[in-house]
Every structure is written in C-alpha cells, then in structure tokens.
Amino acid sequence: MAIQITKMILYGILNAILYIALPLILFEVVSMMGLMTFSQEFITSIMIIGIIGTVFAMLRHAYPKDTSKNRLIAFGSTIYSGIYLFYLFGGFSQDVQLGTYSISVGPLQVLLGLQIIAWLLLGSSGIRALQYLIEAIELRKNKEYRAKFRVSKIFKVLGILLSLIIFGYLGSIVYSGMNLSFNFHPTFVLDHDTGVLPLDPIDDSINITVTFDLDNQGFYAIYDVYIDAEFRTVWSANESTLPVGVKVGGSLDNYFSTFHSFTNNLNNNITIVMDPAYIVGLATTDATLAFKISFSTLYAAIFINLNLTVDIPWNSLI
Secondary structure, rough: OOHHHHHHHHHHHHHHHHHHHHHHHHHHHHHHEEEEEEEEOHHHHHHHHHHHHHHHHHHHOOOOOOOOHHHHHHHHHHHHHHHHHHHHHOOOOOOOOOEEEEEEOOOEEEEEHHHHHHHHHHHHHHHHHHHHHHHHHHHHOOOOOOOOEHHHHHHHHHHHHHHHHHHHHHHHHHHHHHHHHEEEEEOOOEEEOOOOOOOOHHHHHEEEEEEEEEEEEEOOEEEEEEEEOOOOOOOOOOOOOOOOOOOOEEEEEEEEEEEOOOEEEEEEEEEEEEEEHHHHHHHOEEEEEEEEEEEEEEEEEEEEEEEEEEEEOOOOOO
C-alpha cells in the first residue's frame, strides 16, 4: 500500500494554518485590541498542540480513506481534536474554571461561562471518534452488520446531527448577542433628606435611584438577573471629610426574574443607599465618584457577568 506523500504535505500545510497560524493571528489581534491578554505559556502550549495536530493530519492522509489504518488514525486525530478544544476552554488548567473567558473593553469587563460549549464540542468529537473506530473494525473484518447496514452509519448520523445543533446554537447566540443591549440612564435621581436639622448634615440621608434599560431582541430570555451597584470616591476636594478610595454607597442583590426575548424593558430602577458614615462628606464636598454596576445572569445556558465602571462628578449638596 503506497503512502500518499502529496496528500500528507497538502493536509499538513492546511492543518498548520488552522491549528497554529490562525490561532496565533487571532490572539495577536485580540491582544492589540485590548480585549484579552494571553500568557506566553498558553501561546507556547497552543503551538505545541498545533504541531502535534498537524502530525496527526499528515498521518491520517498517508493511507486511502477506505482502509482501516486511515480510520484508526482518524480515530486518534479526532480524540486529539476534542482534547485540543477542551483545553482551549480551560479543561486542564489549574485554578481556571472550565469555559470561563474574561473580556475587557475600556470601562467594560465581561466574564463568560462557556462550559456548555466546551462539553458540546468534546461530545461531538467523541461521537465522531467512535464512528471512525467502528469503521476501522468493519473495514478490517470486511463485515457488514444487520443485513448490510453498517453500525458506523448510526454514529455518523449522530455526529452530523450534533454538529448541526452546535452550529445552530452558536449562530443563534451570535445573533442574539448582537441584538442585546444594556444601558443605564446618565441622569440619576437624588433623594436628599435633611432630617430634623436642616442646617446640619449630620442627620441627613441620601439615596440615589439609577435607571437602566435592557433591550433583548434575541432568541433567548434572560433569567435570574442579579445587579449590584456601588459608588466609590476617586477624587475629593477635602479628603479629611470624604476620603479617596472608599465605598460611599451601594445596593446589593437586586433581583429581576426574567427579561423575555424580543422585548424592550425600559425604566428599571435600582436604589443606592449612601453610607451614613460619609453623609457629611458627600453633603459638603465636591468629588468625583466611580459608579460601578455588576450585572450577572444566565443567557442561552451561558453565564454572563458584566461589570461597567464610569466616573461621574459629584457636587456638594449644601
């Protein structure tokens, strides 16, 4: 049986582009855009994994497709591809939650839990690997099962169906994500109660109402939304009464059960209670406050944690 040298070289080049060149280019572009950073160890490991995957691809095409040797190598190559994808989602990394990716764009930080995608890709690779293993057995024994019906065809159909489901699911997520927006109103509603001593801020109370809109025009509803919000000082005209870097107010565990698909949810309110320890400073001092809002939810079986921080000017109240 002659080895197919030309096919080995061709598929080796194609696989090197897919497993090595494209990931490295993608990592570089993402890093230049400031969206994510990648450690040198991670990049090196991807290169090593890519080289091994390229060797598998060359060996797989060394023999004709209708031989058991080709199917056995295809079995090993597919298992390896599944492990490669699983690794990309942190499946073998210590202190890294599987499928968790962090994206940072200016004041916006997003944490994505893509565990379901990691397992779907691994399961798809496992089914295709079983198909190749059974095909190798059938070709070696030259035996057809159940009245000329090959068992491997069952796994082939299952693999195709699962691949279609995965691509459809990923496509629906991309479409839905592009049609999902979260915006808070730039103007806050201030409630300043001067208490029984109007000229003395010692007994004052301050509440701030933050309003946000969530436009969900995607296929999936947004469930179990938890929103935390807080104010911290980043600059103060009088640090003795209003120190820099302290949390001056907050609102935790605001819960919204569901934002349905294809709906525009307007004027949702969160009330932030300012800390009594800093009421005097807030009432008498000009400052700049960092407003941080954290949005956690489950969307299309993907965990999303969104953190947005913006600086706002604060003018003394008296």
